[in-house]
Amino acid sequence: MAxxxxxxxxFSASHRLEGLAPEHPCGRLHGHNYIVELELAARDEGLDAVGFVRDYGDLGDFRKWLDAEVDHRHLNELMEGLNPTAEHMARWLYERWSPNYPELSGVRVSETPKTWAEYRP
Structure with missing residues (x-):
């Protein structure tokens, strides 16, 4: 991609991870102030008439959905069938939003200031 x-x-949310040792802190109910980064990509010929990969303003639907459906929720309930790790969340978000944003090339999720998980198909 060029x-x-x-x-x-x-957003902020709670979760509890399954399959960890009993003493592991992430096995207990806890929460994070998450950061999600959507990355979109295009080749030269894929830019729109203005020269954008996509207008940033077009990502408002994602913001509205995140605020209404994910913020201050329990991720174990939202991500049914998935252990709500940052890795699974990155793929879950990608799969939910790539039909809306065909240029979506990756999703990054951070639970703490020093950690990131990334999904790229």
Whole structure:
């Protein structure tokens, strides 16, 4: 790809991870202030008439959905059938939003200021 853009979004949510040792802190109910980064990509010929991969304003639907459906929710209930790790969340978000944003090339999820998980198909 020749061009990549990204936009960052924030939300807070709780989760509890399954399959961990009993003493592992992530096995207990806890929460994070998450950061999600959507990355979109296009080749030269894929830019729109203005020269955008996509107008950042077009990502408002994602922001509205995140605020209404994910913010201050329990991820174990939202991501049914998935252990709500950052890795699974990145893929879950990609799969939900790639039909809306065909240029979506990757999703990154951060649970802490020093950690990131990324999904790229």
């Amino acid at each position: 061009f990549r853009i990204s936009k960052e979004f924030h």
